[in-house]
Amino acid sequence: MASRYHGAVAALATRHGKARAIAPAMAEALGLGIIVPAALDTDSLGTFTGEVPRPAPMRETARLKARMGMTAAGLPLGIASEGSFGPHPAIPFLAAAHELMIFIDDAGGFEIAEEQISAETNFAALEVTPDADLEGFLARAGFPSHALIFRSGGEIVKGIVSREHLDALLRRAEEPVRLETDMRAHLNPTRMAAIGKLARKLARRVATPCPACGRPGFGVVRAEPGLACEECGAPTGLVRQLVFGCQSCGHEEIRPRPDARQTATPAECPECNP
Numbered sequence: 001m002a003s004r005y006h007g008a009v010a011a012l013a014t015r016h017g018k019a020r021a022i023a024p025a026m027a028e029a030l031g032l033g034i035i036v037p038a039a040l041d042t043d044s045l046g047t048f049t050g051e052v053p054r055p056a057p058m059r060e061t062a063r064l065k066a067r068m069g070m071t072a073a074g075l076p077l078g079i080a081s082e083g084s085f086g087p088h089p090a091i092p093f094l095a096a097a098h099e100l101m102i103f104i105d106d107a108g109g110f111e112i113a114e115e116q117i118s119a120e121t122n123f124a125a126l127e128v129t130p131d132a133d134l135e136g137f138l139a140r141a142g143f144p145s146h147a148l149i150f151r152s153g154g155e156i157v158k159g160i161v162s163r164e165h166l167d168a169l170l171r172r173a174e175e176p177v178r179l180e181t182d183m184r185a186h187l188n189p190t191r192m193a194a195i196g197k198l199a200r201k202l203a204r205r206v207a208t209p210c211p212a213c214g215r216p217g218f219g220v221v222r223a224e225p226g227l228a229c230e231e232c233g234a235p236t237g238l239v240r241q242l243v244f245g246c247q248s249c250g251h252e253e254i255r256p257r258p259d260a261r262q263t264a265t266p267a268e269c270p271e272c273n274p
């Protein structure tokens, strides 16, 4: 069955080449085309480097950004994505990438958002001191295929993609230097891949109508733990079932695990294997 968006076009608000990751996902799952309006100032909604603070939480920022693109293009459909990077919420000493993508349909009167939190990121920073491991940092950051940001005193240089450029900056720096990974998508292939993955997830969700109200956007809203131990029957931390929900009408349905697993092993049980 052709999707309700087959042949339609959505505005994608980005200055960082995200169409490369998002357009194929939307075309494949929905038959939806993407245009990127020129001359959008999405940096007014906040930058990673902090010169412009984000005025609102991620979802609101993504919504504002999508609306900016829809207004510029004069289209009722819009897409935008936002990323934020920091310590992993569950795993100490690991960095995490939090990506959010929103799809707005003004004709239908709804929006659909998908998020993902992943440890697949090069997000990191280094204070360049005499005993700092510069080479180790550059390798972990994926430099030069992934760009860096240089900060020293009041100076900030973004989008550094060559060793010559970096060395020249380091040589003439008089104040302490801090290097950071540049998280803008077009300069960070790891992030671009994460955005592509999230776009496919969002597109699949938009392609799935709610069984109650018929609007697009039915999908997993949360996973409930408590898969029972096959030995003693105690609930474990493993996922027992998935809850699917509609972001428009709030309808929810409980579905079994996709792998149809119904029990946990004693090795995974806090009672049998404390």
Ligand SMILES: [Zn+2]
Pocket (backbone or CB within 6 Å): 229, 230, 231, 232, 233, 234, 266, 269, 270, 271, 272, 273
């Ligand atoms: Zn058990």
Ligand SMILES: [Zn+2]
Pocket (backbone or CB within 6 Å): 210, 211, 212, 213, 214, 215, 246, 247, 248, 249, 250, 251
């Ligand atoms: Zn619904």
